[in-house]
Amino acid sequence: MNRCRRAPWWVYAVTIGVLNIARQIAFPPTRVGTAATIGLFFAVLAISFAVVTGVRALFTPRGGA
Numbered sequence: 001m002n003r004c005r006r007a008p009w010w011v012y013a014v015t016i017g018v019l020n021i022a023r024q025i026a027f028p029p030t031r032v033g034t035a036a037t038i039g040l041f042f043a044v045l046a047i048s049f050a051v052v053t054g055v056r057a058l059f060t061p062r063g064g065a
Helices: 009-026 034-059
Strands: none
Touching: 009 034
């Protein structure tokens, strides 16, 4: 049976928080519309999940049979 190779929940939370702050600095909500702000937030979620899961999979040793 394959083990789930996801990182702990707090790694995702910290990564999403940091990237969301960077997004707000780069694209302030006052300068972009509401739809763009929501879209960018979901893009941050997707990118965070993919990057954290990918890095975790690269650096986690595979278990033996």
